Amino acid sequence: MSIKQPFENIVQQHGRTVLRVCRVLLASQDADDAWSETFLSAMRAYPDLPETANVEAWLVTIAHRKAVDVLRARSRQPVPVEKLAEEPTRLGLPGADDGLWQAVRALPDKQRQAVAYHYVAGLPYAEIAQILGGTADAARRAAADGIRNLRKDYPVGEPS
């Protein structure tokens, strides 16, 4: 007999973090869709999840796959990236500084993903290597490069 907690608890405990991860990976509406698809997939698979599993890493892995699907679909569409980035309604969060989110989405995929999984989801690099492929060191370097690029393009704390 399973001693698994109700799925609602999983949504309550991890919903906010997964949303932030999705927002780093994708534009706003796409992030919402990725969140919904992530939790729907998770709910489907939840009864079979081993009880020892790291639930947050599991959710982030699902979100990663959903985001990759969205990015692939986008890259097949003949919409120039520069033009997308100028549509204010598709960018970032209501009330968030668009500059940061433009900078985040300007990062190469690997850097953006590593930044999301380490700095937003708080996963260790060994877990991130599992998601991205490659080594923990490579994941660490990608995250460090990503943060350095963000600091360069988006100097927080300085008067604009």
Next chain:
Amino acid sequence: MNKTDNTDDLFATPDDTATLARLHRTLERAAEGEGLLDIAYRTIDSPVGSLLLAATPRGLVRVAYDVEDHDRVLATLASRLSPRVLRAPERLDPAARELDEYFAGRRRSFDLPLDLSLSTGFRLLVQQRLPSIGYGTTSSYRQVAELVGNPKAVRAVGTACATNPLPLVLPCHRVLRADGTTGGYVGGAAAKTTLLNLEAAA
């Protein structure tokens, strides 16, 4: 943590509460549509305190009083039936409406699909017969034992009432001691008295 690990300034976000509430509703509908919503639940306020209502696709499976500890009840549902448990009020709308009408004195019996999969054997037999005790009337534990054809099983009837997964809807509050005192109740003796007074006044 070294200095560059402090990125709170970078990823500070505005309040996500409204967005998460909207996304949760999307998830509820999608889960229902995909047949993944094994157990939907919500709570309602009532004259006998907050009530937890839970339903499977087959019907209402659990009504729980605050004193039963809603979190514990949900954990039990997750382990006994399915961990796919989601706060999803819509499926409980009919039950919530009928209970509201009952508490307003406008409803005397419930017309809801029920899922009795939490009960088995003699307990199930007793619980299924409880609606035959009419609104505003009462029976003794012994009378209920006789009703199910086992007049000696008075204590077992008491256990069946105490483990009733659907109090209110299956009216175990109408079963009293032979001396007319109220006896125990899954929602507490005060709740039992409240319900009996409500039905007597209507």
